[in-house]
Each structure stands twice: as structure tokens, then as C-alpha cells.
Amino acid sequence: MIQMFINLLETIPSLGRHSFQVAFLSAQIAEKMNLDPNVSFLSGLIHDLGLILPYEGKTLLDEIDDTFVIVRDTPGKPLHLHSILGSFITDYVEKLKPISPIVLKHHFPASYLDKTEENLISNIVFISDQVSRYTMINLDVSPRDILIALEDMKSFFFPEVFEACREVLNTEFVQWQLENILAGYDVTDLLDHHVRNCPDCDKKDLIQIGKIVSFIVDTKSEFTTSHTWRVAVFSEKMAEKAGRNSEDLFIAGLYHDIGKISVSYKILEKPAKLSDEEYAIMKKHVYFSYLILLPYKDENWFLPAVRHHERLDGYGYPFRLKGEEMTLEDKIIQVADVFSALLEERPYRPANTVEKALSMVREEVKKKKLSQEAFELLESSLEDFDLSSIEVGREIRKEIRTFVNRVVEKFGDYVL
Ligand SMILES: [Fe+2]
Numbered sequence: 001m002i003q004m005f006i007n008l009l010e011t012i013p014s015l016g017r018h019s020f021q022v023a024f025l026s027a028q029i030a031e032k033m034n035l036d037p038n039v040s041f042l043s044g045l046i047h048d049l050g051l052i053l054p055y056e057g058k059t060l061l062d063e064i065d066d067t068f069v070i071v072r073d074t075p076g077k078p079l080h081l082h083s084i085l086g087s088f089i090t091d092y093v094e095k096l097k098p099i100s101p102i103v104l105k106h107h108f109p110a111s112y113l114d115k116t117e118e119n120l121i122s123n124i125v126f127i128s129d130q131v132s133r134y135t136m137i138n139l140d141v142s143p144r145d146i147l148i149a150l151e152d153m154k155s156f157f158f159p160e161v162f163e164a165c166r167e168v169l170n171t172e173f174v175q176w177q178l179e180n181i182l183a184g185y186d187v188t189d190l191l192d193h194h195v196r197n198c199p200d201c202d203k204k205d206l207i208q209i210g211k212i213v214s215f216i217v218d219t220k221s222e223f224t225t226s227h228t229w230r231v232a233v234f235s236e237k238m239a240e241k242a243g244r245n246s247e248d249l250f251i252a253g254l255y256h257d258i259g260k261i262s263v264s265y266k267i268l269e270k271p272a273k274l275s276d277e278e279y280a281i282m283k284k285h286v287y288f289s290y291l292i293l294l295p296y297k298d299e300n301w302f303l304p305a306v307r308h309h310e311r312l313d314g315y316g317y318p319f320r321l322k323g324e325e326m327t328l329e330d331k332i333i334q335v336a337d338v339f340s341a342l343l344e345e346r347p348y349r350p351a352n353t354v355e356k357a358l359s360m361v362r363e364e365v366k367k368k369k370l371s372q373e374a375f376e377l378l379e380s381s382l383e384d385f386d387l388s389s390i391e392v393g394r395e396i397r398k399e400i401r402t403f404v405n406r407v408v409e410k411f412g413d414y415v416l
């Protein structure tokens with residue numbers, strides 16, 4: 001699970017480099033203070049994850065670049081919207097629940113906090129965050145400069161956190177690691193032992209994360225408000241009809257477009273047909289899905305998820321597989337994906353009726369692009385689909401709003 005987050009962050013470079021720095025430094029400081037380095041690592045790694053979760057129809061993700069991380073992510077009010085949203089995500093997944101309060105308070109000055117282990121770690125993430133920001137603004141910075149800058153903010157941190165950070169920053173090892181991460185070196189090996197010590201998730205957690213992923217992907221464009229969810233449910237039902245593992249296809253459906261998180265809104269939302277260049281970027285989302293999901297390459301749902309744009313005639317992408325090289329599971333998700341897309345409105349065309357969408361899929365079958373067998377499964381499962389269902393999106397949206405309100409009630413208002 002953690003490796004998947006790392007891979008996702010790698011496809012969003014400025015957020016990724018910042019998160020890796022904060023994760024690494026937090027673990028170092030925690031170790032120095034005899035606190036749990038793995039919890040600190042994980043908290044640092046996903047402290048800003050809330051930035052990718054849409055709220056009230058908007059998300060900050062497309063605005064993220066180095067300037068954003070440097071300028072906007074600064075202490076003012078202690079509570080930031082992205083801290084609340086990150087706290088929501090971690091609270092939603094059983095295995096991540098313990099770090100939810102840490103993520104929530106990662107911009108809280110020490111004066112707001114009792115000295116508990118949890119609060120010490122959130123303060124460690126906070127100071128690491130400030131160090132990372134500083135290295136991103138001042139590229140040739142010396143640790144001395146960082147410490148001088150931090151001195152001005154000393155009152156924001158517990159004295160022991162400040163002291164441990166000072167000691168850690170004085171080692172060449174930490175200085176060079178931070179430099180390396182910022183320069184974009186592959187961090188996989190560097191962070192490996194922390195990753196191995198982080199809790200791994202079971203299928204239940206995977207589905208919970210998948211629901212959030214599908215919500216993020218679907219909410220990225222107003223034209224796809226239920227696309228991912230429908231693909232997951234359609235594929236699940238079709239697999240069930242075929243006597244295949246339906247849970248695996250449900251998961252494949254939830255995650256198949258995860259790579260769209262890394263594709264710009266300007267392209268997803270463009271109110272006209274895409275140019276060739278834009279279309280190429282759009283197509284690349286499936287490659288990003290492949291990269292992000294690679295830690296699950298041995299799971300049965302991995303291949304159908306990353307093969308959803310393949311076609312029987314070999315003209316699909318990104319692997320250009322031919323029919324006989326694919327399984328029925330691959331073909332099921334391809335049909336579910338096309339059918340679901342046809343039912344949705346697009347910036348350049350209205351939504352199709354069920355009958356029209358079905359006949360258009362049938363045409364693709366005749367052209368030997370989509371599988372006849374999978375199409376028959378679609379037809380015979382139609383009555384099991386709730387075609388109006390966008391319940392999950394609505395449900396999650398409501399849950400997020402309730403969560404935000406509850407936090408605001410407790411801690412006061414937030415800044416963006
Ligand atoms: Fe933050």
C-alpha cells in the first residue's frame with residue numbers, strides 16, 4: 001500500500017519530492033527522540049495527501065508546483081483544508097487511522113498541543129515540512145542557513161523537537177539525502193526499509209482506498225462523476241455472471257484510471273475534442289496507472305486494470321496486445337469501460353441512452369475490437385445494474401463534509 005502511495009507521489013513531482021523529504025527527515029528526527037520512526041515516516045509521506053482530494057467541487061491538485069508548496073503551504077491559521085482532507089483519507093482506511101490525527105495537526109504550533117507522543121510526531125512533521133520548504137526555495141542552502149531560518153519560528157516547535165531537528169540536520173548524511181531527494185533521484189531504495197516496516201493492507205483496506213481513488217478520479221471532471229464506480233460495478237456483475245472472481249474485477253474497476261490523478265484538469269475538462277498532443281497525454285493515464293499499481297503486479301486484478309484500453313485487433317494501448325493474449329477478465333473491463341463512457345456526457349457530445357450505448361458497443365464487437373463473449377455478459381447482466389447509481393460519490397462527498405464540519409467545530413475555521 002505504501003509503495004503505491006510512493007509511486008503515485010512520484011507522478012506528481014513537486015508534491016512527491018516534498019513528501020519524500022518530509023518523510024525521510026521526520027523518521028530521522030523521531031529516531032533521535034526515541035519515537036516510532038515508521039509512524040513518523042508514514043505521516044510525513046502522506047501529510048499533504050489531502051491536496052489531491054476534491055472538496056466542494058474544487059481541488060488544489062492542479063495548482064501544485066514548487067511555488068504552491070513553498071508559498072501556500074505556510075503557517076498562518078493552524079488548521080488547513082488539506083490537513084483536514086488528508087486526515088479524512090487516513091481516517092477512512094482502517095490501517096491508516098492511527099496517523100489521521102497526526103496529519104490533521106501537521107501545521108499546529110506546539111502551543112496548541114499537549115505533549116503526547118502523537119502530538120510530538122505531528123510537530124516533527126511540521127518542522128520537517130518547514131525544512132523541506134526552505135530547501136525548495138533556497139536551492140544551495142547550507143544546514144546552518146536552515147537553522148537560522150528556523151530560529152525565527154522556534155516558538156512553533158516543542159524544544160526537544162527543535163533540538164533533535166538541529167542535531168539531525170548537522171549530519172552530512174541527512175543533508176545529502178535531502179539534496180538527493182530534491183534533485184529527483186529514485187527514492188525507492190532510499191526509503192525501502194521504512195516501507196517494509198509500514199503496515200500492509202488487506203483487501204478491505206484496498207477497497208476503502210479504491211473508493212477514495214474512484215471518487216478522486218471521477219470528481220476530477222464533471223463529465224465523469226460516476227465513471228469509475230460504474231466500471232467497477234459493471235465489471236463485478238459481469239464477472240459474477242461468468243463465474244469468475246468478481247471481487248478482483250471490482251477492485252480492478254476502482255483502480256483502473258488511477259493514473260488520471262496525474263493528468264492535468266485542463267485536458268480532462270477541455271470543452272472540445274483534444275488535439276493530437278493532448279490526446280497523447282490523456283492516453284498516458286493508463287501508463288501512470290501501470291506505474292502506480294505496479295506493487296500489485298502479482299494480484300489477479302492488476303492486469304485487467306492496466307489493460308482496459310487494449311483492443312482485440314491489436315490497436316489498443318499501451319501494450320498493443322491481440323485478442324488471444326488477453327483473458328476474459330481483461331475483455332470484461334474493456335467492455336464495461338466503453339459502455340460506461342458512452343452513458344456519460346462529454347464536453348463535445350451529450351450522453352447516450354442505454355439502447356444507443358449498447359448498439360455502439362455491439363458495433364465495436366463487429367469490428368473485432370471488443371469481445372463478443374464479454375458483450376454477451378454485459379447484455380445478460382444489464383438488469384442487475386443500477387444505471388442511475390452515483391451513490392458512492394454522493395456518499396463520500398457527504399462524509400467528507402461531515403468530517404470537515406466536525407473538525408471545524410472542534411478547532412475553529414481553516415485556511416485554504
Ligand atoms: Fe501541509
Ligand SMILES: [Fe+2]
Binds near residue numbers: 022048
Ligand atoms: Fe507539506
Ligand SMILES: [Fe+2]
Binds near residue numbers: 257286308309
Ligand atoms: Fe482509462
